[in-house]
Amino acid sequence: MHVVIINGSPRVQKYSNTEKIITAFTKGLSEKGITFETYAISNRKAWDDIREAYIKNDEILIALPLYVECVPGLLLEFLETLPQKDEHTRLSFVLQSGFAEGCQLRCGEAFLAKLPEYLGVRYGGCLVKGDNFGIRILDEEKQVQVTKPYQAMGELFAEGDGFFREEAEKFTGPEYLPLPMRLIMGLIFKTLAKKMFQKAAASWGCSVPLDEKVWETGHDRA
Amino acid sequence: MVLMVDTTTQHIGKVIAEELIRRGKNEAGFELIDTTGMHISHCVGCNYCWLKTPGVCAIQDDYEPVLKKMSKADQVWLVSDTHFGFVSWQTKNIVDRIMPLVTMYLKFKDGQMRHVMRYDHQPDLGIVYTGDGDQAYLERWCQRTALNLGSRSLGVFPESNGKGAVSCML
Secondary structure, three states: OEEEEEEOOOOOHHHOHHHHHHHHHHHHHHHOOOEEEEEEOOOHHHHHHHHHHHHHOOEEEEEEEOEOOEOOHHHHHHHOOOOOOOOOOEEEEEEEOOOOOHHHHHHHHHHHHHHHHHHOOEEEEEEEEOOOHHHHHOOHHHHHHHHOHHHHHHHHHOOOOOOOOHHHHHOOOOOOOOHHHHHHHHHHHHOHHHHHHHHHHHHOOOOOOOOOOHHHHOOOOO | OEEEEEOOOOOHHHHHHHHHHHOOOOHHHEEEEEOOOOOOOOOOOOOHHHHOOOOOOOOOOOHHHHHHHHHHOOEEEEEEOEEOOEEOHHHHHHHHOOHHHEEEEEEEEOOEEEEEEOOOOOOEEEEEEOOOOOHHHHHHHHHHHHHHHOOOEEEEEEHHHHHHHHHHHO
8 A cells, every 4th residue: 555645734834733643644654564655735836746646546645624614725726626536546534623522523524525426536534533723832742742643543544444444433532522521621711721822822922812803993904 | 784705707696686686685785796806815724813913814815805894794695616516615715714703712602612703793604506516515514604603504505596595685
C-alpha cells in the first residue's frame, strides 16, 4: 500500500491543526511499513501536482477540518478540478473539528460519504473526531501529545480496511457530552475559558473584548 | 429585509427578484447581491476574527459589505449552482466567512456546543439552487448552518420551484 495524503485545510501548513494530525497518522503508517506522500491544498501552486498524484495512485486520503458543517470552500474548489476515476481507487477521509462532540461532524461526514460516488471512486470510510481547535496554540511537545491517538489510527489504516473498523468508529468519542459534564463545562466556558481565550488573544496583540460588537462600536478598521 | 446572495452563472437571483416584485414585494424590502465580478476569497482559517481583531476579517476584499448586509437581514437566501449535490464553492466561501458574526466564546445549546453570537439579531437562512442538488442533504446542511447562527432554516428550493422560495420571502 502507498497512500497519497492530501491536507484539505485552507490554513497555511505551518499553523494547520490538520497537518499535525497527519504527522501523527503517518507515524502509524511508517510503523507498519506503509509508504506515503503528502500534499496540502492551501498552496494553490501545488494543485497540479496533487491532481497528478490523485490520478496516478489508487489509495487516497484527504484529511480536513470541518468548515461550517461541511468541506471548506477551497477544498470544494479543488475537488471540482478532479477527473473521474473508477472503483480501483479508494478515497478515505480524516475529518476533524473544533467542537468536541461526534454529533457536530455528522453533517460533514454525510457529504464525504457520498463524495467518492460523484468522483467515480470507492469510499474507504471517514475517521471522525472533534476537540482539535486548540492544537495550534499548544507548544510543540503538547501538540505531539494530543495528536498521538492518531498514530494508532494510522496503524489501523495500514491493515487495509480503510476506516470501516470498530476502533475507528470508537475513536470519535461521545456523540453528545453527558449532562453533568455539560454543566461543568458550561460553567468553565463562562469563566476560565473566557480568560484563557482573552489571554491567547492578548498574545496575538488583541486588546479589545473578544465579544465586542465592532460594527456598533466603530472599532472595525477606521 | 430579505437578502439574496446570488453566485450562479445564470444569474437566477434576477429571475426570483422579478417574481418577487410581480407578487407585490416592496423593492425596499429586499436586496439582490450578484457576486459576479466581485472578489471574494475563501476563508483561510486564520482565526483573526475571533482572537486578533474580533469581529473583523483579516482578508480585505469585497466580502465585508456583503457580510454586514447578511448580519442585518431577516432572511438570507443563498442562490447557488450545485456540484457533488452540494452548493458551489463560490457559495461555500461566502458561508465559511460568516465567522466574524460569532465569537470565540462557547456555550451549550440544546445539548450541543455552540459559539456565542456577536450581535443580537440573526438572519434565517434559505437556499435556491440550480442543477442536480441533493435536496435532502441541502436541507440538512441548511438546518445545521442556521443552528450555528442561532436562527432557523427557511427551506431549500430547486430553481424549478423558485415560486416556493418567493412565497417564503413575501
